[in-house]
Amino acid sequence: MSKTLSLVFSVLAVLFMSATAISISHSGWLVLLFGLLSFFTIGAGFIVRARMRRKQEQGQEGR
Numbered sequence: 917m918s919k920t921l922s923l924v925f926s927v928l929a930v931l932f933m934s935a936t937a938i939s940i941s942h943s944g945w946l947v948l949l950f951g952l953l954s955f956f957t958i959g960a961g962f963i964v965r966a967r968m969r970r971k972q973e974q975g976q977e978g979r
Contacts, residue, residue, distance in 0.1 A: 917961075
């Protein structure tokens, strides 16, 4: 995964986690929403990384 893409996923995850922490005092629904968004953002980062690594490994085997 490129450094730029890693930075995007990490910044988004931190923003969603910060929003989760801030919304604790306001609404339980917001906590649930931002918690799920941060969870899925982190998961999407791992999925993208695995797919890019698999694609790169397949490209090297063809040589």
